[in-house]
């Protein structure tokens with residue numbers, strides 16, 4: 001078995017190198033990817049780890065007792081779960097397209113695991129031909145850059161929603177956001193500028209790769225896009241951050257979500273996407289839904305439910 005020595009081991013010094021050689025390969029602790037076919041397309045969902053975001057952040061206007069009662073009615077424990085980070089990889093022909101890049105090593109210690117989980121799955125980052133971003137929050141963007149400020153997917157080009165580019169590169173944006181988001185906004189702008197030479201900006205309904213097109217889902221961020229995957233008459237929606245909790249987003253889409261920049265627009269978008277997926281019977285991959293975030297949306301009374309597959 002080849003031993004991969006990463007620059008991070010070398011940077012840490014000889015002791016770390018020896019440890020890396022002597023210890024079990026970190027890949028052994030990795031999460032195996034989820035795989036399915038969709039026509040001529042191969043979908044692989046790879047974990048970037050989990051995030052820490054308390055319920056008070058996720059549902060700032062909902063009494064905790066209401067949320068816990070909803071969880072109980074669905075057989076879920078009374079705690080707010082750690083959101084997963086499910087990164088989709090699409091293989092179509094000679095293209096290998098990553099939808100979002102995870103958060104890298106500078107966001108939260110429980111996340112930024114995409115690189116090691118890709119390595120464990122035998123996927124070389126240098127084979128990624130394109131990275132398509134749903135939006136430019138740190139947990140989706142920052143993993144495009146490694147700890148040396150180099151591109152993690154060196155041969156890739158990038159697709160960014162045009163309105164996301166305009167928003168995060170606007171010098172007034174950091175000051176327009178609540179204090180907790182200012183640092184992230186500066187980081188987002190820095191990384192987008194780092195990638196700029198290889199960025200294509202695209203709008204709703206544009207093709208972003210073979211079989212892939214952007215779907216307007218504004219609200220979570222000003223230019224948020226879902227990605228519709230289509231092959232041989234089959235469809236799947238990579239929903240980004242429109243639907244983020246396996247119960248709340250489906251049963252109570254009208255609950256205002258702390259991470260949404262425009263909370264009312266986020267609700268309207270959530271309802272529209274739920275209605276579309278339930279009507280069209282297209283599968284969904286949700287970035288923060290319970291691993292691997294793949295399933296169907298069904299109607300349930302006046303709302304919806306998520307049926308994992």
Ligand SMILES: [Zn+2]
Pocket residue numbers: 137139140241287288
């Ligand atoms: Zn996210």
